[in-house]
Amino acid sequence: MAKRKTRDTLGFGFDPAQSPHHFAVILERGTGSVAIEERFVWGDDHDDEEAAPGASRKAILDPYRWSRVAPTAAEVFNTRLRAAGLSTATWEAESTLAPHLGKELTLLFWAVEDADPTLLPMMLANWAGLAPEERWWLYTTINATSGHPDHGRDRGWRKAIKIAFAENPIAAATPSALLAGPARPPQKRPARRRAKDALPQTQTEEGQLTLF
Secondary structure, eight states: OOOOOOBOOBTBTBOTTTOSOEEEEEEOTTTOOEEEEEESOOTTOOSOTTTSOOOEEEEEEOHHHHHHHHHHHHHHHHHHHHHTTBOOOOOOSEEEEOHHHHHHHHHHHHHHTTOOGGGHHHHHHHHHHSOHHHHHHHHHHHHHHHOSSSTTTTSHHHHHHHHHHHHSOGGGOOGGGGGSOOOOOOOOOOOOOOHHHHSOEEEOTTSOEEEO
């Protein structure tokens, strides 16, 4: 049986021949921090540099948090690239990603950017458990109001995913359950009181109780 030929792409699934739109993960010299940004231009493919939108930085991770999430993210992406017949990749000083994968990685950056390191395994598992379409929806929702690296990082949906990814136990929740609020416990019905107990009582002058 002939081996399926993989289609060459740049980085994680980025094909400039289809569209210049892509994301990039950049290792910053000196600090070691890792930034992710969205780009709409590739090389010299555009005719007017001044009219082309500039890169939009989305989030920054410190070296430690990046070291914890990078292997899992690469594994998740490479599994899908391999299934689609595309070349796999590894993280470099600057790595490009197809737009749909860039959105998913940005969501992960937003979730773990301030996270307690002890919660990272849970957050990674919850992120990996979501369907790609759910990650895209969450990215679009957050990006519309708080997609800046610093502004809005502790409000709205961006704050909500930090809580959801950290607090939902994997064994007790399906991926889609991360998008919903906690289930309300069943309400117990109050026991019916006997009619005799419900009637008010008063005392007569002779000291006997009379029921109204």
